[in-house]
Amino acid sequence: MHGTSKTKLGIGVIGCGNISMTYLRNAGLFGGIELRACADISADMAAVRAKEYGIQALGVDALLADPEIDLVLNLTIPAAHFDISFAALSAGKHVFTEKPLATSAADGQRLVNEARSRGLLLGSAPDTFLGAAGRRARRLMDDGAIGRPVTGTAFMMGRGMEHWHPNPQFYYQPGGGPVFDMGPYYLTMLVNLLGPVERVMAMATRGQEERLISAEGPFKNTTFKVGTPTNVLSLLEFRSGATVTFGASWDVFRHSNHPIELHG
16 A cells, blocks of 8 residues: 555445546545545456556455554445445445435335444535535525415426436436435435425326437437436425425426425
8 A cells, every 4th residue: 555544534436427526536625534545347447547646456355354444435326326335344344436326215214224334434415405506595494584484396307318427327227317326415415404205195207118318329329218307396395394395307308496495
């Protein structure tokens, strides 16, 4: 290991795909952490990232067993989030995972319980609600700027990723879909501003049974079957009594709905 010091939190990345570059690039901006190793289901992919960022490429098991790794950054595909996070907690590592925490509430709860019983920290994206806009909105809500929140709308609508992402297939399978992928940004912001959700009603459909990949890459001009709903309309009832309509879709080419609007 090149001059590692125990004063820094040693980070091991599992999952070296598209999103990993953002984390790897930005890691250098933080003082108290140090990237030490990366792993991927594809050893070649891990080797490429390791070379780019001057870290070690390891197998997943070797990374989990490495005493130099204090925290595992889980950037795998959603379907693998639970298994990797659970294995990391079992190995005594803190975990920060991309959204979603897991693909079912029960699995998410198991991770929370495991972390708690081992005295480990477990975090999940998104942290965007801690950004300047989110904090300002929270301050306004806490100061009573709109009085008692009564109702609102939230819309995350787009046409999907197959026109820009080189391998978008996993987004359209169980564990993917617009609510698991982009919903956490909106739902986390709403929970931060309005408190916990008590009840949900929803209807889910899909606009297309097959999708065509037009992004540059090995799958360009190929199609794949859609295995999960791509259009969800829901009604959220908050414990506070406020009600919000939340829509998430990858079947929308243009719209004029605001991302989040709250009324009090």
